[in-house]
């Protein structure tokens with residue numbers, strides 16, 4: 001349920017955060033669907049990978065980052081990370097209160113999958129933290145009783161992607177060794193339950209010879225945000241909005257990925273919020 005706050009200003013930015021570059025897949029979809037919205041992105045590279053951390057640490061990071069995004073006057077905050085959405089959504093929502101709208105990346109995907117009547121046995125690949133929370137299995141079965149869910153933690157993938165180490169022989173071997181696990185043998189749809197994974201979607205599609213229904217959060221989350229902004233009359237019409245990309249620790253690969261997603265030169269800014 002979204003709390004009403006008449007003080008939220010439509011011209012204020014949308015805040016998006018992740019542990020690293022994964023949330024850029026969501027940010028990219030948002031700027032395509034809502035080109036007049038200004039984005040403030042925060043990549044918590046100092047604490048990457050989130051998938052290996054405890055739920056308490058993730059909650060602590062989520063609160064501090066949300067505080068930073070509120071200081072930037074964000075009207076809406078997207079937790080563009082499945083691990084943080086799984087473990088800290090309620091905590092962040094309570095902390096933010098009516099100062100901004102908080103969106104996670106799990107609920108829109110669950111709704112999308114539940115609508116797809118062709119899919120019955122759903123595979124979920126994600127970080128250890130997301131799989132440990134069992135959130136997809138719980139929410140999917142709540143949305144549709146007939147769904148069967150097989151979840152697999154794929155911890156090597158985030159570091160590989162964050163390093164820009166994909167689309168090569170070794171990344172393919174790693175991806176294949178996960179996808180050929182017996183657990184995923186009988187699935188008829190696969191959820192990429194980590195916002196980093198759309199970057200290796202072509203390799204996953206290649207493994208399945210384009211015959212698997214593969215769902216990721218980028219587009220469905222952008223649609224969800226568009227609809228929330230419309231409902232709350234919070235969409236804006238800024239001309240050439242100037243986005244900001246912050247990191248808690250500078251990394252070369254982050255700069256390259258940002259430039260890749262947002263064509264042209266992107267200036268990364270360091271926000272040392274952990275001092």
Ligand code: DGL
Nearest residue numbers: 022049050051082083195
């Ligand atoms: N992109 C994130 C997710 O969706 C976080 C991955 C990580 O830092 O382990 O879970």
